[in-house]
Amino acid sequence: MPGLLTIYDDVRYVKGVGPSVAEKLDKLGIEKVGDLLDYYPRDYEDRRTIAVLNDAKNGQRATFRVTVTGQSTFYYRGKHHPKITVRDTSGSAILYCFNRQFLTNILKPGVNFYLIGAPSRKYGMPTFAQFDYELDTETHEPGILPVYRLTAGLSQKTLRKLTAFALEHFGSAIEDDIPVAVKRGYGFKDRREYVKFIHFPPDMIQLRRAKEAISYQEFFKYQLVVALIKSKMSLIEKKRPKAQGRLKQEFLGNLTFSLTTAQKRVFAEIEADMKRPSPMNRLIQGDVGCGKTVVSLMAALDTIESGGQVALMAPTELLARQHFNTIRSLLSGMEIEVDFLTGSVRGAQRSEVLQVLKSGRICILIGTHALFSGDVVFNNLSLAVIDEQHKFGVIQRGKLREKGNHPDCIVMSATPIPRTLSMTLYGDLDVSIIDEMPPGRGTVHTEIVRQAQSHRVYEKVAEQIEEGRQAFFIYPLIEESSATDLKNAVESYEYLKKEIFPDYRIGLLHGRLSEEEKSAVMTAFENGEYDIIVSTTVIEVGIDVPNATVMVIEQAERFGLSNIHQLRGRIGRGGHTSYCFLIPDRSTGMESFTRLRILKDTQDGFKIAEYDLKLRGPGELVGRRQHGIPEFIIENFEVNTRLIYRAQKDAKRIVENRDAPEFSEYLKRFVNSTAYKRAALFYGG
Numbered sequence: 001m002p003g004l005l006t007i008y009d010d011v012r013y014v015k016g017v018g019p020s021v022a023e024k025l026d027k028l029g030i031e032k033v034g035d036l037l038d039y040y041p042r043d044y045e046d047r048r049t050i051a052v053l054n055d056a057k058n059g060q061r062a063t064f065r066v067t068v069t070g071q072s073t074f075y076y077r078g079k080h081h082p083k084i085t086v087r088d089t090s091g092s093a094i095l096y097c098f099n100r101q102f103l104t105n106i107l108k109p110g111v112n113f114y115l116i117g118a119p120s121r122k123y124g125m126p127t128f129a130q131f132d133y134e135l136d137t138e139t140h141e142p143g144i145l146p147v148y149r150l151t152a153g154l155s156q157k158t159l160r161k162l163t164a165f166a167l168e169h170f171g172s173a174i175e176d177d178i179p180v181a182v183k184r185g186y187g188f189k190d191r192r193e194y195v196k197f198i199h200f201p202p203d204m205i206q207l208r209r210a211k212e213a214i215s216y217q218e219f220f221k222y223q224l225v226v227a228l229i230k231s232k233m234s235l236i237e238k239k240r241p242k243a244q245g246r247l248k249q250e251f252l253g254n255l256t257f258s259l260t261t262a263q264k265r266v267f268a269e270i271e272a273d274m275k276r277p278s279p280m281n282r283l284i285q286g287d288v289g290c291g292k293t294v295v296s297l298m299a300a301l302d303t304i305e306s307g308g309q310v311a312l313m314a315p316t317e318l319l320a321r322q323h324f325n326t327i328r329s330l331l332s333g334m335e336i337e338v339d340f341l342t343g344s345v346r347g348a349q350r351s352e353v354l355q356v357l358k359s360g361r362i363c364i365l366i367g368t369h370a371l372f373s374g375d376v377v378f379n380n381l382s383l384a385v386i387d388e389q390h391k392f393g394v395i396q397r398g399k400l401r402e403k404g405n406h407p408d409c410i411v412m413s414a415t416p417i418p419r420t421l422s423m424t425l426y427g428d429l430d431v432s433i434i435d436e437m438p439p440g441r442g443t444v445h446t447e448i449v450r451q452a453q454s455h456r457v458y459e460k461v462a463e464q465i466e467e468g469r470q471a472f473f474i475y476p477l478i479e480e481s482s483a484t485d486l487k488n489a490v491e492s493y494e495y496l497k498k499e500i501f502p503d504y505r506i507g508l509l510h511g512r513l514s515e516e517e518k519s520a521v522m523t524a525f526e527n528g529e530y531d532i533i534v535s536t537t538v539i540e541v542g543i544d545v546p547n548a549t550v551m552v553i554e555q556a557e558r559f560g561l562s563n564i565h566q567l568r569g570r571i572g573r574g575g576h577t578s579y580c581f582l583i584p585d586r587s588t589g590m591e592s593f594t595r596l597r598i599l600k601d602t603q604d605g606f607k608i609a610e611y612d613l614k615l616r617g618p619g620e621l622v623g624r625r626q627h628g629i630p631e632f633i634i635e636n637f638e639v640n641t642r643l644i645y646r647a648q649k650d651a652k653r654i655v656e657n658r659d660a661p662e663f664s665e666y667l668k669r670f671v672n673s674t675a676y677k678r679a680a681l682f683y684g685g
Helices: 018-027 033-038 101-105 156-173 180-186 191-199 204-233 246-254 261-273 292-305 317-330 347-359 394-401 419-425 451-466 489-500 515-526 561-568 590-601 605-616 618-622 637-656 661-670 674-683
Strands: 043-046 062-076 079-087 092-096 112-117 120-122 125-128 131-135 144-147 281-286 309-313 338-341 364-367 381-387 408-413 430-434 444-448 470-474 506-509 532-535 548-554 578-583
Touching: 033 156, 033 191, 062 092, 079 101, 144 156, 156 191, 180 204, 180 661, 191 204, 204 637, 204 661, 246 292, 261 281, 261 292, 261 430, 281 292, 292 309, 292 317, 292 381, 292 408, 309 317, 317 338, 317 364, 317 515, 338 347, 381 394, 444 590, 451 470, 451 548, 451 578, 489 506, 489 532, 506 515, 515 532, 548 561, 561 578, 561 590, 561 605, 578 590, 590 605
Parallel strands: 092 125, 281 408, 281 430, 309 364, 309 381, 338 364, 381 408, 444 578, 470 532, 470 548, 506 532, 548 578
Antiparallel strands: 043 144, 062 079, 062 112, 079 092, 112 131, 120 125
């Protein structure tokens, strides 16, 4: 069978896969045989050194070889959960298995297994609330084992076995994809050897070298895409009818506030872009509430005055509708037609919007993914504004830009992205930062509260509601899951409504509601019909309720710091003193408390993002598999700064010398590659 397969064939034809396993692999993005080779481990377990329980250090992750000695239960949040005792040659430990009932059928008394986790010390012995396990029979010899991201029903054993099979039978098909001159200049070995060492490293030194070599090569390919497209875009000359600035001045005269210095600086950068012959590509970064929309709207007004149309695309209907209401309010009294288009706009209403859009009468169309549907035709799309752009896939963004003839593009992000990551993800974009908040925003006090002290939080919520304010309660899940101990919004909504705040009006908001239902709940909250909204992170962006002054985030250790910072940005918007309470789980160790403390110490989104980047990696900041470049494989992204600059310099040199014999053939192949075509679609190249 291996002799008949290639790395381009469907993974279900690999021995041992079958339809069920293939379906699970597909959830991980593993569709072809070659995808197994490119699915890199998230971590490693060094089985060459096994720790013992008596020497286990508090909060330090390690691997132990233990035997189950007993089973019982413990009571938590109205339920019984398994409690499993284990021992090794040095002592005993307790495993608290929150919502993991299935473990009682696997970890039975007498079973030997590898326990992987960071213990806490309670009752004089190590205890584990969050841990991984592998049965002793699954590992036949010690070594450095890869640990992959999994999905339900897929084990490490299965994925390791399939990856080893792919390396053995198809590893020779892995080809170098950087120029020979570059490979030779850095003394790189064949890529296939590095890929093998990343999956199954013989030692940590070889692993580090392999990671660095592969990381450079991935950065190089991405920077080459950017260099080629920037070179191509610089040759485009747009016809730019000159705007006199009449609409912009009218707009500024109607505002009830003055622009900040940062807003003025960023708009000056945009104005300079819009005077150049080549299309504008600019990223505007800034914290929630810093005024990005106002700056983009000023650019939109100059575009409209020049005879062009503007599209503003947001990732959710909730955020799109918020933009629609805000922009209509800001443009009140001006003769500028603004309309709205999402999947919920149907029938005659949709037909009318499309007809008026095609005629050119709609100046600004605001919507979601619906904007790049085939029947959406602009008369003259000249500016595309994309909000929270990291939530879109590259192909989706490209489809919007195809609606016009090389339209200018403004990308807005309230997720602060550190410079190193920004340069890598958005190398084609000129970056502007609004680093100043407008006056009039209330102070937000952030406090970390242990669950045993939750009553203090409830008292503060009640106090604020009695003063006429409103509150958010945020949970990690929508509904209960048997596979995890995370709290959920639905169950907690019932608990808060019946047990804690029976006299207050409470609404429920989460991602499984229809867009119409979400809109109805938020409209009711904005109108003061609810005192409290219980929600998942669906409210992370697009919610503007100045009267909301309390944000309670349960199991806060489960969220990224930048996610919490975004959520916190939903309060303090009306000039009132506001309060953000972070409530970690009972089992949370000191490491997580330390991580959360930065949110108490600073309101600076960029400092928080830098810290988050070090801890969680870039995938958590920008959305995994959404940015169109390979997922990074070195955990400490800061280390990669020198690799990124080196790759950027090499890519620029090759594009500038594209006719040189050592580069010309390589570039011809590269521009036909999938990586180049996907990125070219995104950048409008």
